[in-house]
Amino acid sequence: MSTVATKLTRYALVGTGGRGWSFVRSVVDTYSDHSALVGLCDVNPGRLAHYNERLEKEGHGGVPAFDPDGFDRMIEQTRPDVVIVTTVDAHHDHYIVRALELGCDVITEKPMTTDDERCRRILDAVERTGRRVRVTFNYRFGAAASHLRKLLSEGLVGEVISVNMDYMLDVRHGADYFRRWHREKALSGGLLVHKATHHFDLVNWWIDAVPEEVFAYGRLAFYGRENARRRGEEYPYERYTGHVTTEQDPFALDLSANESLKALYLDNEKYDGYRRDQNVFGEGITIEDSMSLVAKYRTGVQLTYSLNAFLPKEGYQVTFNGTRGRLTFSAGATPHIITGEGDETDVAYRHECFYHPSFGKPEAIELPKAGKGGHGGADPVLHEQIFNPDAPADPLGRNAGHEQGAASILVGIAANRAIETGQPARIDQLCPQLGDRRNLSELI
Ligand SMILES: NC(=O)c1ccc[n+]([C@@H]2O[C@H](COP(=O)([O-])OP(=O)(O)OC[C@H]3O[C@@H](n4cnc5c(N)ncnc54)[C@H](O)[C@@H]3O)[C@@H](O)[C@H]2O)c1
Structure with a gap:
């Protein structure tokens, strides 16, 4: 466990996928003088374990990990000041609203949410709780x-x-x-x-x-399958890895060929069935x-x-x-x-x-x-604004x-x-x- 001094801003992160790690790195490494990671939450226990293994390996120490049902418990037990939301877009609103209701501020990845009902819910929750939501428009x-x-x-x-x-x-x-x-x-x-x-x-x-x-x-x-068929093309596989190479199909992505993609997604399919390499000319x-x-x-x-x-x-x-x-x-x-x-x-x-x-x-x-x-080069400038309390004022209103x-x-x-x-x-x-x-x- 990392040693957490009271002056540090305490962060919990929900959504331990590809994007989440850039925030973790800023909290535990670049801005560790100001911040501490106190909890992780994800629907996939394999990805949670992967984040904690990586934290251990890099010498930061693991943090308590929770599934979505344990989100409220994570807030109670680890007492974050801020929840960072880097889950699948349609789930952002759930975590944003709940984090606000439990007394936290929120940093959320774009898009803030996916439809108007969810958007109104978030705006109402900010109004009701008086807490703060920040959207990370890195561009x-x-x-x-x-x-x-x-x-x-x-x-x-x-x-x-x-x-x-x-x-x-x-x-x-x-x-x-x-x-x-x-x-x-x-x-x-x-x-x-x-x-x-x-x-x-x-x-x-x-x-x-x-x-x-x-x-x-x-x-x-x-x-999509219909468009490929219309052009007389057939791609008879639901996914790429293990079925077809990029030489045979330039749209193929081999998850086993990239260490990071393998560790994040391929090795953890057994937990939630999510395939990150579906055929772009497939159904669905x-x-x-x-x-x-x-x-x-x-x-x-x-x-x-x-x-x-x-x-x-x-x-x-x-x-x-x-x-x-x-x-x-x-x-x-x-x-x-x-x-x-x-x-x-x-x-x-x-x-x-x-x-x-x-x-x-x-x-x-x-x-x-x-x-x-x-x-x-946009991400580091944004992260400085977020995680460094001594960051210069931003006259551009970014x-x-x-x-x-x-x-x-x-x-x-x-x-x-x-x-x-x-x-x-x-x-x-x-x-x-x-x-x-x-x-x-x-x-x-
Ligand atoms: N600003 C940018 O340039 C930028 C770049 C990439 C991604 N993003 C955003 O970051 C977010 C994550 O994208 P990603 O590429 O890391 O995706 P990802 O698929 O790698 O990660 C998403 C994570 O959310 C988890 N998850 C799914 N459903 C969940 C639920 N109900 N509760 C908790 N966790 C759940 C998944 O298990 C996965 O670990 C998205 O909102 C995306 O738009 C932003």
């Missing part, structure tokens, strides 16, 4: 994303009138969402929530606006792989957005059209590799940014270099609470609603708690 902390926010807030393009964003997920990283639990809309909210929460959050924050109304189309057009996929939407903000700004998850190239382009000119930014990361430590390790990142004034010569904008660490967490998922939730109904969906109807505030900076 805001990337050097380039932060610089764009600075340029826009300084008025480079004047008043922003419209935004276009085109997000590309490639056949490595994009495909991975169709191998895992993310392939089920009931668990992830689909990519419009699970993935695009990052993108809608960036737009909301860049233009400092609260979304008002959304219309969308989306379909499963590439992955209920999310879309191609999505387009238009949204209107309460400030009047219009957004067009697309997300495709089967492309040869990974990255995004975003354009801000303003009263004084046009700012374009593109980011590319190729190739992506899949590891057990989160789902996206960028091997190489390239950024380009241009400003076209309405009158005058276009100019290339020099961007700050990406830092070292996960997500183009720390997001429950309301800003809601504002981002609500674009995806409204888009899902529009896809179901064929009608535009209004944010105030999905979440009256945001009131009529127009600027994101007015939200917690």
Whole structure:
């Protein structure tokens, strides 16, 4: 057991999968002068044991481990100040609300949750308990994303009138969402929530606006058995490991070939039956792989957005059209590799940014270099803000609470609603708690 002094902030973590470890590392290692890990909770006893073995091996000492039924007991016995939520998306709300009710603050991974009912539940629980929820929008902390926010807030393009964003997920990283639990809309909210929460959050924050109304189309057009059959292709295996190699099928993922993937997932299938390497051209996929939407903000700004998850190239382009000119930014990361430590390790990142004034010569904008660490150096900057009480103040307003967490998922939730109904969906109807505030900076 680690020695826990009273001045340390005490953290318990629920969801001991790929992403959870980056938080554990910050608590027990990078910021151990300020923090202590006191408990772990997960539905899979094998993954809990794996975390504790890793903690022991790295010399930090194991911590008490609990199953979901033992969550309340974990809070009572280990007395965390803060619960870190890194479970499957559709279970976030359960742990967030319960942790708040039991007197803890919460740090949750994105997306805060997956549908409007769960979102309202979380907002009501914060109101009722007076506790704090923080949503870890790491993309805001990337050097380039932060610089764009600075340029826009300084008025480079004047008043922003419209935004276009085109997000590309490639056949490595994009495909991975169709191998895992993310392939089920009931668990992830689909990519419009699970993935695009990052993108809608960036737009909301860049233009400092609260979304008002959304219309969308989306379909499963590439992955899934039906689409493969339509193209005359057959992939007669439910999973990859032990059935097919990447030479035979480039979409294959061999969990036994990667030490981390094996230890986290393959070795622990016996406990919950979860397979992390399902055939992307198999049955049971209920999310879309191609999505387009238009949204209107309460400030009047219009957004067009697309997300495709089967492309040869990974990255995004975003354009801000303003009263004084046009700012374009593109980011590319190729190739992506899949590891057990989160789902996206960028091997190489390239950024380009241009400003076209309405009158005058276009100019290339020099961007700050990406830092070292996960997500183009964004993760370590975010973790410093979270775990270091002496972190410098953040003039860019990159720390997001429950309301800003809601504002981002609500674009995806409204888009899902529009896809179901064929009608535009209004944010105030999905979440009256945001009131009529127009600027994101007015939200917690
Ligand atoms: N910010 C980012 O860039 C980023 C990157 C990766 C993942 N994430 C987020 O982190 C979270 C975890 O993703 P991951 O990739 O680690 O997934 P994962 O599948 O590796 O881990 C999820 C863990 O939750 C556990 N779990 C499932 N149901 C549970 C329940 N009812 N109660 C308790 N535990 C349960 C699983 O056993 C597993 O250990 C997700 O919300 C995801 O969106 C964020």
